[in-house]
Amino acid sequence: MLVTKNVAELCVLLIRELYGQLPSRIFADLLGRGRSTVVQIAQHTSLNFRQVRHGIAVLIQLNLIYHNTDPESGIVNYEANSYAAYNLTRTGKILDMVRNKYGNHGYTLVHEVLVQGHAKISDLVKAFQVRRNEQHEGANGANGASQNGTSHNGHNHVNGNGVTNGTDDLDMVYKDEDFDIEAQAFDNLAQLIAAGILEPVTPMAYQSPQDIRSTVEQEFMADYPTGLRGSKQTSEFERNVRDKLREIQGESTRLKRKLELEFTYELGAKRRKLTNGAAANEFSGAKARSVLLEEFDTVLRVNYDKCMVELRNLRLKRYAEDLIGNITAQVYETLLAVLSKKIPRCQVDRSIEVEEDNDDAHTGPRVTTQEVFEQLSSAIDVSAGIGFPSEDTIDIRRAEKIRRYPPQLKGSTLHQELEEGEEIVGSDDEDYDHSGEAAANYGYHGQNGSDDVKMQTDDGLPVGAARLHQMRQHLLILAESKEGFVRHCGGRDFGEWTVDFEPLMQHLKFVELDTIIENRFGRHGLRLTRILREKGKIDDKTLPSLALMKKPDVHVKMAEMEMGGFLDVQEVPRDNNRTAARTIFFWFFDLDRTLQRTVDNTCKSMVRCLQRLDVERLKRKDVLATAERKDVRGNEETMLRGYAYTEYVQFIDVEKKLLGQVMRLDDIVAVFRDY
Incomplete structure (x- = not known):
């Protein structure tokens, strides 16, 4: 997959930020050189085979690379998945969305899958039970401390599903001794799978779309030993390939359709509404348990496509x-x-x-x-x-x-x-x-x-x-x-x-783009851009009268916007001499090219934010090393004193600002490219 230099650098920084230097080094080599074997990666990165295999295993576990085995030689080729690597910037948004829509239980399950990359249903149920018990014990400890005179500033929040957040609410959840945590895990897993947030991992998920299409085409080409002849055979071949690709794509939704059929997702939501939740847990829990127990060894991962929706x-x-x-x-x-x-x-x-x-x-x-x-x-x-x-x-x-x-x-x-x-x-x-x-x-x-x-x-x-x-x-x-x-x-x-999402998102793109142009080039630059967007190509002599601006001002502003990559000019000579006096200059606005350049520049800004974060960490490495100790973590205010705590608080403030800026820049990329 071809990506720009800024996007590649951003993906490498994200992987290094979350998973360390070894996976990011291998991923950077795959982005720069394309698909490679283990031997080629070891030669390019100067790593031994043990390190390369370990790094590749981590990247495969996190769904960050594709791999494809050559049927003739048996050699495995690896390819970077830049789309999955960039989605690491949206981990916080996805978790926040899941918390607000599916409650704390859904947040716990999705968080576990994001940390592990993919996990079995059985492992998720066990991890859910351990996490709930730990939170229950922590809630009891916090309540006991507050009763002993220690102040407790818990902030409670009620989300759209009626699930409350905070230690007091967790204690209320676990007051009932008969509360079945395992049934709650099955119920929330079924809800997330039926909604499409989690999906089963299929063997084809580790192959790139190009490899999948190539494999399907080779399979159907065996039926045409002499090649495709005529439009009838071509259309039949394309229809067969399309049907097979749709069948492969539908394999990941098999469990979702089964849950929608057995779990009756939409009717279950209506029934919960009518019975005030009395029969909802019994209905959904029994169905969820019976269906998921049949698929207990199924491996799940986060469906980023549905999360983007x-x-x-x-x-x-x-x-x-x-x-x-x-x-x-x-x-x-x-x-x-x-x-x-x-x-x-x-x-x-x-x-x-x-x-x-x-x-x-x-x-x-x-x-x-x-x-x-x-x-x-x-x-x-x-x-x-x-x-x-x-x-x-x-x-x-x-x-x-x-x-x-x-x-x-x-x-x-x-x-x-x-x-x-x-x-x-x-x-x-x-x-x-x-x-x-x-x-x-x-x-x-x-x-x-x-x-x-x-x-x-x-x-x-x-x-x-x-x-x-x-x-x-x-x-x-x-x-x-x-x-x-x-x-x-x-x-x-x-x-x-x-x-109609396509015209609606196009309108939103224009709004975001107009905001960027106005902030950078002022009201005059925005006026010229809107005229060119509406009229198409316009001669530089006609443009000043349409914009109600002086000709020198128009030329200065247009040249400035052309240098910024927002406008383009086409020269049409009137004769073979190609002199400036005998040349017509047509200015125009190319939306697709402008959006691509804006996305690339936005990714460059995100790279600068992450690089600045590394610099800030290097400045305060001694204080951060002390704060990472197990006996200090969580008690920084009491364990760190004097200038050390002040330096730590200042770094946390800078880190929040930089990461918040990355999230805001990602909103621009999502509108221009992914939505």
Whole structure:
């Protein structure tokens, strides 16, 4: 896999930061020289065979390299996986996302898998039991110390699943002596596997996508001894290869589908909601235990593709919150959570996916209003954040119009052959009763404008119908936004909704890119960039009049942005002399090239942050060596005194700032490249 110098250096620094110098040295050689054997790695790195084999074993355990065996010679070749190495920067984000969405138990299991690279289900259950017992003993010790007069500043936090964090909450969990830790481990493992956060490790997972495709193609080429002849054989061969690759890709989801069938993941969530958790543990625990016991020796690893989908949902939720509001963003987060169950990865592999002639192939997965409403948290007050204008100011057909196809990308060469008016196929409320709108709105709100969902409406509608209607108004607000957070795509009974991620993420890319350009080149640079992005190639003589700027100022600013890699110029001579006076200079903005350069520069900034962290550690190596002692660790304030503790606190502060900056830079890379 070809990567830039800055990305390669970043991957090597991340591996050295987390796993030591030996694996990072081998990984750097694989990135620089490509796939190599053990003998070649030993020659290039000046390491002995024992060290090379140990380092390769560590990298394979952590899923950081691919390996492929030549069937004729039996020689094993190793290749660096730069995508997995870069994902080490997102370990903290993934763990934080898992804690907020799946609770402390899910956090413990995913953390264990991330530390080990991959682990068996049996080992995870044992590690979960040990970790829970240690936390239980620590919670009891902390509570005993607080009762003896020692102050205890525990910060408790309640996440979206109702799981509380903090030592006091852990003590409450373990007060029940009959609490089955093993059943809890099976239940949380089943939930993580059914959600796609953890996936089984298959033999093909250790081979690069290029090797897998090459192996499949060679297998099917045996059926064509004389080679491919004609378009019919070529299309048949490509279809067979596609089907085989899809079958190989589906092997990692075998356990997930089995859990969804036996564990009944979506129905189980609904049942937990209806029974207030009374029968949920019995139902899910029994199913989870029976299914996972059959797969007790299955090896699991973290599915970074699915984690990226969850992180993208959080990014879009924050984007909607900044533009629209908190309540609407929470409704949007619920819709994305329901929709993401049908989305295995952010970017679709076009070489595997088949273009079908149905609506789902063109419009993507859909969810109904009822599905979103069933998963909406009861703690969200959907009556807030929206207003209800008078009946005569609402155009129902426009507000509830259905868009069958997604919007076209800006600057895209894709042309859809649609008849005029075919995109809007009507409204799912053509038989809408306008008189009921005003009555319902009046019933939802009091005279003073207060929102009280608990009261019954004046026209006799139940409370659930009022809450459903209010939630639907938030979805319509998202659908009407110029950013296109949601598209109303069909359904007359409950309504169907989808999210066009590609144009939405393109809009978010423009927002992030405009922020970078404005911070670096000012408002004039941003104005020129937007003009070129909208108009395409423009002559340098026409550009000043469009930008309402002086010609010398335009030339200075354009040259500055060209040196920065954000704009390009094309020279078109009028004659063979190629003089400047007889040459037309066309300025243009190349989005793909600009994004690649920005990602590379961002990775360079991340490298600088990690290098600065190494320098800070070298400055305070004596203090840090003392702080790493077992008798000092955890008691730094009492064991380190005077200047030593001051130096230690200063280093911790610098480390937090540098690592926090790396996380913020990773947000830019994720938006520009991975989402």
